[in-house]
Amino acid sequence: MPALDEILQAQLQQRKDQQLYRQLVPTEILPDGYIRRNGKTYLNFSSNDYFGLSQHPDVIAAARDALSISGAGASALVTGYHPYLETLAANLAKAKNTEAALIFGSGYLANIGTISALVGKGDLILADKLCHACMVDGAQLSGATFRRFRHNDMEHLGQLLAERKQYRHCLILTETVFSMDGDCAPLAAIQKLAQRHDAWLMSDDAHGLGITDSSFPRKRESGANALKDSRLRGDDDVIQMGTLSKGLGAYGGYVCGSQTLVDYLVNTARSAIFTTALPPSIVAAADKALSILMSDTELGRAPLNHARHFTSLLGLPEAQSPIVPLVLGEAEQAIAASKQLAEEGFWVSAIRPPTVPASTSRLRFSFSALHKTVDIKRLVTAIRKNID
Numbered sequence: 001m002p003a004l005d006e007i008l009q010a011q012l013q014q015r016k017d018q019q020l021y022r023q024l025v026p027t028e029i030l031p032d033g034y035i036r037r038n039g040k041t042y043l044n045f046s047s048n049d050y051f052g053l054s055q056h057p058d059v060i061a062a063a064r065d066a067l068s069i070s071g072a073g074a075s076a077l078v079t080g081y082h083p084y085l086e087t088l089a090a091n092l093a094k095a096k097n098t099e100a101a102l103i104f105g106s107g108y109l110a111n112i113g114t115i116s117a118l119v120g121k122g123d124l125i126l127a128d129k130l131c132h133a134c135m136v137d138g139a140q141l142s143g144a145t146f147r148r149f150r151h152n153d154m155e156h157l158g159q160l161l162a163e164r165k166q167y168r169h170c171l172i173l174t175e176t177v178f179s180m181d182g183d184c185a186p187l188a189a190i191q192k193l194a195q196r197h198d199a200w201l202m203s204d205d206a207h208g209l210g211i212t213d214s215s216f217p218r219k220r221e222s223g224a225n226a227l228k229d230s231r232l233r234g235d236d237d238v239i240q241m242g243t244l245s246k247g248l249g250a251y252g253g254y255v256c257g258s259q260t261l262v263d264y265l266v267n268t269a270r271s272a273i274f275t276t277a278l279p280p281s282i283v284a285a286a287d288k289a290l291s292i293l294m295s296d297t298e299l300g301r302a303p304l305n306h307a308r309h310f311t312s313l314l315g316l317p318e319a320q321s322p323i324v325p326l327v328l329g330e331a332e333q334a335i336a337a338s339k340q341l342a343e344e345g346f347w348v349s350a351i352r353p354p355t356v357p358a359s360t361s362r363l364r365f366s367f368s369a370l371h372k373t374v375d376i377k378r379l380v381t382a383i384r385k386n387i388d
């Protein structure tokens, strides 16, 4: 019998042969959108900190002020539900125009806990083909029948909904902004289909907060946002999930919806019940970041403006979000392109299977309010020189 390590080594070697091997690289985050790894400094185009709020002095101060203790010390249902958590939940609900919100330890935990609490055996989940891995994991954990519709394809979703009657409940899963493609879901159309077929809709807003209409339905009526069609009615049958770890620059996840939904999740979502609550300092940071984002419209627009500048300079379809993919094909092509840009001082991670489908390996650019217009121009020059 081969030893454990021998078996694992063989599997790792397979990944190496396919250029799919992954490694952790210590990375320091520097000011102004720069990072340092392996002793070199790069301008970072692979961060989800879209507004630079992880470095905002007021956010740091809020975290520091809450540092009389370093951890929550218990799960939220025991003694870990610090008043900061209650405040943040109320502010998230207000931002999303819902009755209530529940904070989870991360977006990953929010998705697996919520999906598996809402549906189970005898129920149907219909998920967009490009839904994030943690929605897929939640679906699998739930034991419900799991079907996927072609990306943003309402006709296909409609076809799958025709079988809905054979099931007790039906949950539709999508993302507001798709994490690896940067395009947006037609939420209004999905919501209409959901209502017609008596299905619930859960949207993952990990990359949309502060950017699309769906994020702040009340405040951003006037347009100028990524997606006019993306506004969700804050009614009971919509479950709005998101993360504190990206645009808010902190850590954690949340679900916004009706008070009944939140009460139900408090009682049933295992990933919220059997885990320690978030440290108060990170919650205070997220709350401060949210209040900055909600009050500063300039800041909210900066990442998308940079992305649109980038796509217009390169003659690409207009960016719908701060995420712009450049699909190159095989993993080795994406890795080579990433290395070339690194040599020019730009960090753009190559995204490979299983994160994206086979033969769609890509560079994924994400733009931040920390970038400057001249940075975008320099990046485009480097792309023109190195990638055809």
Ligand SMILES: *Cc1c(COP(=O)(O)O)cnc(C)c1O
Residues within 6 Å of the ligand: 106, 107, 108, 109, 111, 132, 134, 175, 179, 204, 206, 207, 243, 244, 245, 246, 251, 252, 253
């Ligand atoms: C990052 C991400 C998550 C997970 O959020 P974390 O807070 O990082 O765990 C969930 N859904 C999508 C679409 C994401 O991109």
